[in-house]
Amino acid sequence: MPESSVRTNWYATRTIPMPADDERAIDSILIWIEHRPADGSWAVGRASDLTQRDFASPRESDYVFSGFEIDDALDAANGALEDDLVASEQDGISAGAQPFLRRDLEDPLNEWFWGRRPG
Numbered sequence: 001m002p003e004s005s006v007r008t009n010w011y012a013t014r015t016i017p018m019p020a021d022d023e024r025a026i027d028s029i030l031i032w033i034e035h036r037p038a039d040g041s042w043a044v045g046r047a048s049d050l051t052q053r054d055f056a057s058p059r060e061s062d063y064v065f066s067g068f069e070i071d072d073a074l075d076a077a078n079g080a081l082e083d084d085l086v087a088s089e090q091d092g093i094s095a096g097a098q099p100f101l102r103r104d105l106e107d108p109l110n111e112w113f114w115g116r117r118p119g
Contacts, residue, residue, distance in 0.1 A: 042073035
């Protein structure tokens with residue numbers, strides 16, 4: 001699956017840079033929240049260097065949450081984000097990624113559901 005079709009379902013993303021001397025040669029970690037229109041569920045993923053893979057589609061093991069409650073998705077995404085931000089700070093990197101907010105998800109959801117932009 002091409003990256004562009006994967007990203008169409010992504011509502012919010014945060015990227016955390018990794019140190020230049022990372023022993024695993026990871027440049028960044030991506031955390032995302034996606035909506036799955038087929039069943040109305042939410043999923044949260046976390047992957048390192050997703051765009052550098054041969055196939056950009058997330059693997060099942062990249063997902064840290066799947067469920068139907070928007071608040072549970074936000075909690076899972078912010079928990080993963082906080083864990084990675086703390087680890088980055090311990091490595092001397094200040095990523096400055098902002099927490100995921102409900103409006104990050106509601107505006108695109110309303111656009112998808114109602115077919116119009118908010119406001």
